[in-house]
Amino acid sequence: MRGVEDGLIVVKVGGAEGIDYEAVVEDAATLWKKGQKLILVHGASAETNRVAEALGHPPRFLTHPGGMTSRLTDKKTLEIFNMVYAGKMNKYLVELFQKRGVNAVGMSGLDGRIFEGKRKKAIKYVENGKVKIHRGDYSGSVERVNKELLSLLLEHGYLPVLTPPAVSFEGEAINTDGDVAAARVAEAFQAAALVYLSNVPGLLERYPDETSLIPKIPAAEVEAFMRFAEGRMKKKVLGAAEAVRAGVRRVVFADARVPSPITRAIAGRGTVIE
């Protein structure tokens, strides 16, 4: 049976500098009006840093033993995080859709337990070459997606606009990686495509040389391309291969600084993993 979800596209738009949100929403709205069902997941990291600075609670990041970094999320940081992700950015995007006649519904992972996972209170990090443990953090990884609620909204003509935080199994708000959350949504729906839009054109062979774009990576050969990925991109590419193995037809890393970024990504402009 082909349902309303068949051919669903999940778009994750990052929260980094330079992203043209109006172009992303314009394109999503155009596709939606043509009958393309989609779910938008967004970040807001750069803006959260700005607001946290302005409120006198500057952001702090932990470097993990593996080299990755993550935001230290105490209770006050989580409040600011909620304000910017679920308040400012989420409602800004919903408003852009409403102005274009698309009935978007903005929700965080807390709402209806859309993004559910385990809170990881103790986090290992490296400081002055030593591994230390930060306790009491409000963060965790999305393990379960409330597909029923998202389907209900899609079936009734609402475009879901989703954002961290997630909810812990105990009901606490937790900071979570938006890229992983988007992958879990795409997997739950066995999506036709998962599109990651950011301020780079995709995975680059010689970062930051944008002419060195890698156009295609077979999911089975993803390890061979790891040497080109740095920092967060490494995690993104590994997550993408995992999503493909979990049933997402393809994942595209593409540019969000251009017109029609989603349409371009679906047409293969970017790095395609399948």
Place this chain on the structure above:
Amino acid sequence: MRGVEDGLIVVKVGGAEGIDYEAVVEDAATLWKKGQKLILVHGASAETNRVAEALGHPPRFLTHPGGMTSRLTDKKTLEIFNMVYAGKMNKYLVELFQKRGVNAVGMSGLDGRIFEGKRKKAIKYVENGKVKIHRGDYSGSVERVNKELLSLLLEHGYLPVLTPPAVSFEGEAINTDGDVAAARVAEAFQAAALVYLSNVPGLLERYPDETSLIPKIPAAEVEAFMRFAEGRMKKKVLGAAEAVRAGVRRVVFADARVPSPITRAIAGRGTVIE
């Protein structure tokens, strides 16, 4: 036919100082688990003032020719408003529900066009005894409620937690009066009760003497009680009588600084308009 909405209670909890939100949610969660369907609408005015000050964009209020005041809402104020109402306060309340095992869904009036109304760009106000006009404001009054979406959520076991802003007919986010929005929701559902919780026990004959509580006002005689109401309370009481005339069974103004505030209000502790 008696549906899931029969006997629905709409609770509006204000954003003033002194309100015990944990007590409100604890009571709402207990009622919900007993099968009582309800919708919570909230404000966040005091916290919005604090954040606006901290961000260097202090709140400004306009005094209208009739004596009422309202928040001057320019684009920057609306952003802060969204952060605090839809981000901080809405997610705080949703989290309190999730911690108690109630699957709440927090949404602003923008989401799914839950609160829709006309943007009022030009606002008359009084300054130094002269009537002036402020243009370019982002505010307006709720005229339509998306009952279909709220019913859908209730039918599937989700407790809606709603907040301003509303959405204009053109799709813009607009600051709106939460009391009026709650009344429109209660009217749309022909609610069994509309409960206004704030930091006073109800309408007082001799404000602020809390022993002078007026226990009951027949909706038809509301004008006779207007002399006891001041400022925002005047608007609240008139709105309550209007809601009763529009089919809401009763409206109760009650205290949100006590345990079990909703249960108490439904039991008639407060000022009942019916």
